[in-house]
Amino acid sequence: MRLALSGDPGGLFADARALESAGAHSLWVDASDGDPYVVLAAIAAVTWRVGLVASGMPEGAGRATCEALARGRLHVAEEAGGDRWMEVAFPAGRSAWRAQLAAAAAAGAAGVVIRNDPRLLDLLRNPDQEDDRSDLNIAVG
Numbered sequence: 001m002r003l004a005l006s007g008d009p010g011g012l013f014a015d016a017r018a019l020e021s022a023g024a025h026s027l028w029v030d031a032s033d034g035d036p037y038v039v040l041a042a043i044a045a046v047t048w049r050v051g052l053v054a055s056g057m058p059e060g061a062g063r064a065t066c067e068a069l070a071r072g073r074l075h076v077a078e079e080a081g082g083d084r085w086m087e088v089a090f091p092a093g094r095s096a097w098r099a100q101l102a103a104a105a106a107a108g109a110a111g112v113v114i115r116n117d118p119r120l121l122d123l124l125r126n127p128d129q130e131d132d133r134s135d136l137n138i139a140v141g
Contacts, residue, residue: 001026002087002115004033009042015116016043020050022124028077028113031056037066044070053077083110090117097123 001024005012016027027043027050029036036054041062044052052070054060055077067074077085086109091097104112114120 001120002028002030002033002113003039003043004029004116005039006033012039013043013046016047016050018121019116019124020047022121024050024124025111026051026053026075028053028055035060035062037062040074041066041069044073049073051075085109085111085113087113090114090119091123094123094126 001019003012003016019027027040027047029039029043029052031054033039036057037060040052040054044066050073052066052073053075054063054066058076058078063074063076086104086107088100088104091100100112
């Protein structure tokens with residue numbers, strides 16, 4: 001999941017913890033969204049398992065500190081060692097999500113990178129559940 005520091009940092013930290021709990025493999029921060037090492041060091045303080053990936057800035061002043069705080073979870077996209085990740089747009093629904101994941105796997109990608117979105121937690125927690133909201137039909141007279 002690609003995170004960006006915008007708005008309230010508390011929301012970013014809450015999203016990082018929720019995404020980790022929902023089973024996200026890694027959280028990415030790109031240099032175009034701010035210094036990835038600073039943002040990932042802060043995220044490392046509130047997460048325990050999820051991988052932390054800096055993108056767009058192979059070297060940086062805060063890299064060594066971030067590596068220490070991340071306790072072995074920091075990775076640099078440019079040094080991925082052959083793993084290829086596909087950046088994809090946010091899917092229109094669960095079937096599109098499954099199709100994107102299948103296409104990435106078929107192409108030999110290690111996974112997909114997607115921007116954070118409030119609907120993402122539902123996709124991660126319920127990937128196979130179809131959206132049948134017929135229970136919400138309301139009679140209007």
